[in-house]
Amino acid sequence: MTKTRSGAHRTRTTKKDLRKFREEEPLKEERLELDFHKGLTKAAEIAASVKKRPVLIAVFGYPDSGKSHFISNLLERLAAKGIVTVGYHSTAGTAAFDSIKTPKSETQVKPDGFIFHCGHMREKDNKKSPDFLANEVLGCGIDVSIVVYNPSMHKVPEGEYDLIICNPSSYKKKQ
Numbered sequence: 001m002t003k004t005r006s007g008a009h010r011t012r013t014t015k016k017d018l019r020k021f022r023e024e025e026p027l028k029e030e031r032l033e034l035d036f037h038k039g040l041t042k043a044a045e046i047a048a049s050v051k052k053r054p055v056l057i058a059v060f061g062y063p064d065s066g067k068s069h070f071i072s073n074l075l076e077r078l079a080a081k082g083i084v085t086v087g088y089h090s091t092a093g094t095a096a097f098d099s100i101k102t103p104k105s106e107t108q109v110k111p112d113g114f115i116f117h118c119g120h121m122r123e124k125d126n127k128k129s130p131d132f133l134a135n136e137v138l139g140c141g142i143d144v145s146i147v148v149y150n151p152s153m154h155k156v157p158e159g160e161y162d163l164i165i166c167n168p169s170s171y172k173k174k175q
Helices: 015-021 036-049 067-080 095-101 130-138
Strands: 055-060 085-088 113-118 144-149 163-166
Touching: 036 055, 036 067, 036 144, 036 163, 055 067, 055 130, 067 085, 067 113, 067 144, 095 113, 095 130
Parallel strands: 055 113, 055 144, 085 113, 144 163
Antiparallel strands: none
8 A cells, every 4th residue: 555645545456446436337347447538527526636736647558548638638627627737748757757846937837737648557666657757756656547448459457546447439540
């Protein structure tokens, strides 16, 4: 069990753990997850409930699962709640986290949140993951971890996620 900056405890996601986020009947009997739109609503609610600012959100998923689309929509939902959030489309280095720690100028508006786009599944020891980089640079963890997947392309992701979003309408991008 780990503790996030918001004080919430995070454990390995299981069917039982996901029941607290359930807003509808499961999409399939053996899984409990949220569809794309209900997941957006729940993600915005969770992010808004984190008291510490800036809130750090990581969106994980395989290629073509709909992460970019989810992030774009989540940015709009958070803005509607008055939460100024910045989306990063790469976490390959410490630059994004350095900018959180040290704003470029005194007059720069400090965002209330940051969303990180992760084209992979959550991996504990990956030195390019937002979990590792947030701890390394900021001395804290990710507040909200989300995974987006398409059930026709991939199986249900396993691991430590606050929300699992099923997005069957995503499609393979043309190369």
